[in-house]
Amino acid sequence: MKADIAVVGSGLAALVATRTLQQAGRNALLIWPGLSSLYFTYATVDVLGYSDLTTTQPVDQPEAGVAKLIEDHPEHPYALAGLDALRSGTALLTEWLRDAGFTWQGSLARNLLLPTAIGTPKPSCLVPASMAAGDLRRTEPIVFCGFHGYEDFVPELAAANLSRSWGGDDQSVRAIRVSLPGFEPGRLFTSIDIARSFEDVAFRREVAGRIRREAAVDGVRIGMPAVLGLTHDMEVYSSFAAEVGHPVFEIPTLPPSVLGLRLFDRLRKHIQESGVEMVWAAPAHAAELSDGQCRRILLKSAGREQPIDARAYVLALEDTVDGALRAGVHEVIDPFFHQALAHHAVPTDRTDESLFKPQPFASVGYRVSNRLQPIGDDGRPLAGNVFVAGGAIAGYDPVGSKSRGGLAIATGYRAAREAMAA
Amino acid sequence: MITDEIGTLSDTVEEAAPVEACTKCTACNTVCPVARSTDIFRGPKFLGPESERYRSQAEAAVTAGLDLCSGCKLCEVTCPSQVTIQEYIRRAQNKGAEERGRTLRDWVLGHTRLLSRFGSMTAPLANFGNRNPLVRLAMEKVIGIHRKRPLPRYQWLTFERWFKRNRSLPLVGRAREGVSRRTVAYFYGCWVNYNERRLGEMVVHILERNGIDVIVPKQQCCGIPAVVNSNIDLARKYGAENVRRLSGLPANVDIIASSTSCGLMLKHDYSHLLEIPGAEPVGARTYDICEYLWMLYEAGELDIAFQPVETRLLYHAPCHLKSHGMGYPATRLLRLIPGVHLDEVDEGCCGISGTFGVKVEKYDLSMKIGSRLFEAVKAAGTDSVLADCETCRLQVEHGTGAKSAHPVEIVARAYGYR
Ligand code: SF4
Numbered sequence: 001m002k003a004d005i006a007v008v009g010s011g012l013a014a015l016v017a018t019r020t021l022q023q024a025g026r027n028a029l030l031i032w033p034g035l036s037s038l039y040f041t042y043a044t045v046d047v048l049g050y051s052d053l054t055t056t057q058p059v060d061q062p063e064a065g066v067a068k069l070i071e072d073h074p075e076h077p078y079a080l081a082g083l084d085a086l087r088s089g090t091a092l093l094t095e096w097l098r099d100a101g102f103t104w105q106g107s108l109a110r111n112l113l114l115p116t117a118i119g120t121p122k123p124s125c126l127v128p129a130s131m132a133a134g135d136l137r138r139t140e141p142i143v144f145c146g147f148h149g150y151e152d153f154v155p156e157l158a159a160a161n162l163s164r165s166w167g168g169d170d171q172s173v174r175a176i177r178v179s180l181p182g183f184e185p186g187r188l189f190t191s192i193d194i195a196r197s198f199e200d201v202a203f204r205r206e207v208a209g210r211i212r213r214e215a216a217v218d219g220v221r222i223g224m225p226a227v228l229g230l231t232h233d234m235e236v237y238s239s240f241a242a243e244v245g246h247p248v249f250e251i252p253t254l255p256p257s258v259l260g261l262r263l264f265d266r267l268r269k270h271i272q273e274s275g276v277e278m279v280w281a282a283p284a285h286a287a288e289l290s291d292g293q294c295r296r297i298l299l300k301s302a303g304r305e306q307p308i309d310a311r312a313y314v315l316a317l318e319d320t321v322d323g324a325l326r327a328g329v330h331e332v333i334d335p336f337f338h339q340a341l342a343h344h345a346v347p348t349d350r351t352d353e354s355l356f357k358p359q360p361f362a363s364v365g366y367r368v369s370n371r372l373q374p375i376g377d378d379g380r381p382l383a384g385n386v387f388v389a390g391g392a393i394a395g396y397d398p399v400g401s402k403s404r405g406g407l408a409i410a411t412g413y414r415a416a417r418e419a420m421a422a
Numbered sequence: 423m424i425t426d427e428i429g430t431l432s433d434t435v436e437e438a439a440p441v442e443a444c445t446k447c448t449a450c451n452t453v454c455p456v457a458r459s460t461d462i463f464r465g466p467k468f469l470g471p472e473s474e475r476y477r478s479q480a481e482a483a484v485t486a487g488l489d490l491c492s493g494c495k496l497c498e499v500t501c502p503s504q505v506t507i508q509e510y511i512r513r514a515q516n517k518g519a520e521e522r523g524r525t526l527r528d529w530v531l532g533h534t535r536l537l538s539r540f541g542s543m544t545a546p547l548a549n550f551g552n553r554n555p556l557v558r559l560a561m562e563k564v565i566g567i568h569r570k571r572p573l574p575r576y577q578w579l580t581f582e583r584w585f586k587r588n589r590s591l592p593l594v595g596r597a598r599e600g601v602s603r604r605t606v607a608y609f610y611g612c613w614v615n616y617n618e619r620r621l622g623e624m625v626v627h628i629l630e631r632n633g634i635d636v637i638v639p640k641q642q643c644c645g646i647p648a649v650v651n652s653n654i655d656l657a658r659k660y661g662a663e664n665v666r667r668l669s670g671l672p673a674n675v676d677i678i679a680s681s682t683s684c685g686l687m688l689k690h691d692y693s694h695l696l697e698i699p700g701a702e703p704v705g706a707r708t709y710d711i712c713e714y715l716w717m718l719y720e721a722g723e724l725d726i727a728f729q730p731v732e733t734r735l736l737y738h739a740p741c742h743l744k745s746h747g748m749g750y751p752a753t754r755l756l757r758l759i760p761g762v763h764l765d766e767v768d769e770g771c772c773g774i775s776g777t778f779g780v781k782v783e784k785y786d787l788s789m790k791i792g793s794r795l796f797e798a799v800k801a802a803g804t805d806s807v808l809a810d811c812e813t814c815r816l817q818v819e820h821g822t823g824a825k826s827a828h829p830v831e832i833v834a835r836a837y838g839y840r
Pocket residue numbers: 443444445446447448449450451466467470471500501502503504505507
């Protein structure tokens with residue numbers, strides 16, 4: 001199949017790249033290898049939460065923070081993508097969220113500081129409006145509300161942790177639990193099941209009443225796990241908050257994150273309905289090169305291989321889960337050019353025993369040029385018309401610095417612009 | 423995925439991953455239309471790879487709710503690790519049916535071809551019966567087919583007979599040497615044969631208009647009704663018969679299917695789920711009709727002297743079309759036609775999944791799954807809803823009252839076919 005520009009991936013980098021092409025009037029083909037694991041960890045779009053891994057001081061102004069990081073680390077993926085790509089990409093995403101029917105808040109100028117499910121403060125840049133009332137720079141006391149039988153969110157733990165770092169006064173953070181009609185103890189359920197139930201008017205009216213009674217006092221805000229509706233971000237939230245009678249904010253839960261589900265479902269739906277074709281269920285697995293250009297990539301379609309013959313390619317895969325990297329016992333190779341991206345004497349060299357340290361495997365990936373082209377050992381592009389975005393770029397380790405969203409936006413946007421020019 | 427054999431991984435077509443490849447990411451659960459509509463369904467992750475670990479050859483280990491999997495395969499198209507979730511569920515459903523004994527309904531719905539042949543022979547009577555409330559009540563009580571579900575109309579003249587009558591040359595070897603560029607074998611499927619002959623006529627017309635010789639080899643039901651009604655052995659018998667006949671075609675003959683799920687059976691399930699020897703080369707030369715026409719277009723062989731067709735259309739991509747891994751060729755094709763205004767709707771599964779939504783205990787669930795799509799169709803208010811799959815079309819018509827058509831109908835109109 002012929003295409004103008006093919007984008008491979010399913011995460012935020014792939015979506016931003018595709019939208020960038022679409023807005024520029026180019027014909028993008030989105031090749032979707034299945035849901036990337038990131039789908040479940042996304043809730044907010046974080047640009048830069050911590051300037052380095054040693055500090056506990058959150059970044060207040062993400063744009064200024066990224067500018068400084070670029071200055072200090074010219075090899076960092078942010079530096080390769082450039083500050084302009086972050087700015088333009090963020091503007092594009094913000095507008096897209098609005099067009100797709102989302103209500104989000106935030107800007108590159110200032111981070112919000114929001115409590116996590118374990119009650120730690122976390123800096124975030126763009127967030128669903130349903131989370132915004134959790135901002136820890138506001139002063140109203142917080143009541144964390146959990147559900148009996150649902151242990152992915154433990155309100156007592158969140159309250160205990162938060163009262164240590166915020167407010168200090170025991171009155172300002174509290175934990176309550178209510179039971180959910182139909183969710184008896186002993187029944188197995190996930191945040192998705194609860195979110196589906198919240199779409200039912202009678203169910204949420206009942207739960208709102210129970211929370212109102214438990215919370216008892218006036219002037220508090222209620223923090224609850226993000227389960228307020230599966231598909232719409234505001235419909236359920238607005239009517240529910242009105243019935244609770246207090247400001248309510250959602251807190252991202254352990255994966256699967258309903259917030260991630262809403263975000264990715266809706267963006268994917270919107271981009272398809274606005275005319276971008278998606279190829280589902282066909283993992284891409286090889287690139288054919290000649291004269292320094294990629295001539296086609298091969299997809300594993302039903303029955304046979306399907307060649308995609310595009311003018312340029314954006315490879316926006318994220319990790320080993322969505323097929324960006326293939327990890328063997330000693331080598332990690334990439335699926336397109338089959339080059340070794342990392343060697344390890346023993347596989348355990350890829351991991352650090354401490355969960356809280358940066359993991360070596362996280363930064364394995366394509367080495368890229370300053371135009372985001374994958375480069376070989378000689379430093380020259382493997383193909384002039386291929387550009388890499390997202391987690392598969394070497395040195396891309398967004399976890400500790402809380403920069404996953406911003407890196408996806410900046411590299412996705414930049415790779416798309418480069419692909420247009422190729 | 424993580425594996426020791428990275429060398430061999432990269433170049434195989436459609437590698438299937440073992441259960442161990444499941445990373446427990448729950449992606450499959452979040453997209454499953456059944457899990458999204460009812461909380462008694464435990465979801466593909468649990469019923470597929472997780473339960474598979476405990477299933478043995480000898481015992482079915484039928485888990486509660488297993489039956490509710492509709493077979494849409496959205497879990498498989500979503501799984502980033504290519505776990506064959508739905509195949510695990512299918513095999514377990516089949517095993518369960520074997521152990522508990524198949525119901526009359528399993529038999530009836532699995533033998534759609536026999537049933538349709540009978541329906542077609544007795545068309546006026548069968549159509550009358552299918553619309554008669556008393557007959558429908560009896561059908562619900564005796565067989566378990568929901569009385570509100572409209573059943574397709576049968577036609578007396580089958581496509582097979584129409585083709586024989588109207589194309590006088592012998593079936594195989596009609597290719598006019600030197601004149602026609604290509605020869606294709608049309609796998610029309612039971613639907614075209616017994617219910618919508620006109621669609622088959624249009625497919626033949628379009629292909630011939632492009633200088634392609636169409637042959638219609640003798641064929642059997644593709645087997646999907648048997649697969650989804652827990653009769654894998656029967657499906658394999660049908661499939662083997664088709665593979666035998668289609669393998670005998672000259673090497674330069676491509677196979678075309680106009681039915682999404684028939685095409686997917688030929689391309690994929692014969693060699694995977696059903697493990698029919700010799701199925702792979704057949705699958706490798708099978709094309710969906712729109713996929714094929716688009717291929718002709720890219721090769722510069724498609725006649726694009728289309729007449730304008732002034733119409734507003736809404737395209738719904740069937741779940742099984744996504745499994746083909748070929749994108750949406752129908753949308754590309756229709757955008758070549760002047761006057762066509764094509765919108766797309768992405769509301770996921772329509773809910774019918776072949777014979778799933780026909781069953782008395784699943785009818786309501788099927789309508790609930792489809793409700794998001796129905797709302798979107800009603801809001802769009804277009805002239806017609808296009809879907810490549812016939813049961814999607816039935817479901818959309820039933821759920822919305824809108825008209826629906828196969829995309830090739832628009833292509834045929836643009837060629838002046840009336
Ligand atoms: S999507 Fe695939 S890998 Fe993820 S839980 Fe389901 S089967 Fe396992």
